Amino acid sequence: MACDLTKSRAATCFERMGGNSKLYLNNRLEDPFTATGGEATAMNVALTAAYSYELEGDNNTLEQVVVGDENTGTRVCTQTLTVSLKGMAPADNAEFNLLCASMAQAVIKTRNGEYISLGEFDGMRWTVTAATGGAHSDFTGYTVVGVARTNRLGLVLDATTITAFEAVEVAVV
Numbered sequence: 001m002a003c004d005l006t007k008s009r010a011a012t013c014f015e016r017m018g019g020n021s022k023l024y025l026n027n028r029l030e031d032p033f034t035a036t037g038g039e040a041t042a043m044n045v046a047l048t049a050a051y052s053y054e055l056e057g058d059n060n061t062l063e064q065v066v067v068g069d070e071n072t073g074t075r076v077c078t079q080t081l082t083v084s085l086k087g088m089a090p091a092d093n094a095e096f097n098l099l100c101a102s103m104a105q106a107v108i109k110t111r112n113g114e115y116i117s118l119g120e121f122d123g124m125r126w127t128v129t130a131a132t133g134g135a136h137s138d139f140t141g142y143t144v145v146g147v148a149r150t151n152r153l154g155l156v157l158d159a160t161t162i163t164a165f166e167a168v169e170v171a172v173v
Contacts, residue, residue: 016112017111017112018111019055019058019060019061019110019111020055020060020061020062020083020108020109020110020111021054021055021109021110021111022052022053022054022055022108022109023052023053023055023060023081023083023106023107023108023109024050024051024052024053024106024107024108024109024165024169025050025051025053025099025104025105025106026047026049026050026051026104026105026106026107026168027049027102027104027105028102028103028104028105028119028122028123029044029046029047029105030044031044031120032044032047032105032117032120033117033120033155033157033161035155038152038153038155038156039155039156039157039158040117040155040156040157040158040161041158041160041161042160042161042164043161043164043165047165047168048168049168049170050107050165050168050169050170051169051170052169052170052172053083053085055083055085056086057084057086059082059083059084059143060082060083060084061080061081061082061083062079062080062081062082062108062110062116062118063079063080064077064078064079064080064153064154065077065078065080066152066153074151075151075152076149076150076151077149077150077151077152077153077154078147078148078149079118079119079124079146079147079148079149079150079154080145080146080147081106081108081118081124081144081145081146081147082143082144082145083143083144084139084141084142084143084144085141085142085143085144086139086140086141087140087141088130088132088140088141088142092142093130096128096130096142096144099126099128099144100126100127100128102123102126103119103122103123103124103125104119104123104124104126104146105117105118105119105120105123105124106118106119106124106146107157107165114156114157115156115157115161115162115165116154116155116156116157117154117155117156117157118146118148118154119146119148119150120148120150120154120155121148121150121151122148122149122150123148124146124147124148125146125147125148126144126145126146127144127145127146127147128142128143128144128145129142129143129145130142131143
């Protein structure tokens with residue numbers, strides 16, 4: 001049966017670090033990556049531009065929750081990405097207005113060097129909050145939230161796919 005378990009998992013060493021270091025956004029594309037198990041083993045050649053955002057601090061999170069439903073025989077994975085981007089500028093406002101109107105997909109780079117694809121099937125729905133706090137030390141900038149629903153956890157890009165993906169990164173201007 002296709003949903004039977006296939007392996008065990010050993011304990012891991014205390015060498016991992018939480019958090020994310022970089023966000024990539026790309027315009028929605030059908031099948032951006034080829035899936036082999038839980039891994040992306042190739043990139044669609046139609047993916048020609050990925051826009052990058054350096055992430056700083058600890059307010060950049062990814063949560064993926066998979067729920068199986070015995071009544072319908074389905075499973076749904078809700079992927080929720082939340083990032084905080086310091087500072088505000090007119091060019092950022094314009095870009096984030098476009099983002100909220102789009103179904104852009106994302107790849108997040110973790111602090112452990114993994115690249116995880118998000119919104120692979122239908123893209124992501126985006127919410128952007130621009131805010132400045134009242135106290136001198138309050139956050140001023142954008143909180144960007146992307147939510148997608150898929151039927152599996154996001155694919156982890158293999159080394160060859162990471163190389164191909166990084167080659168389409170659009171340089172910061």
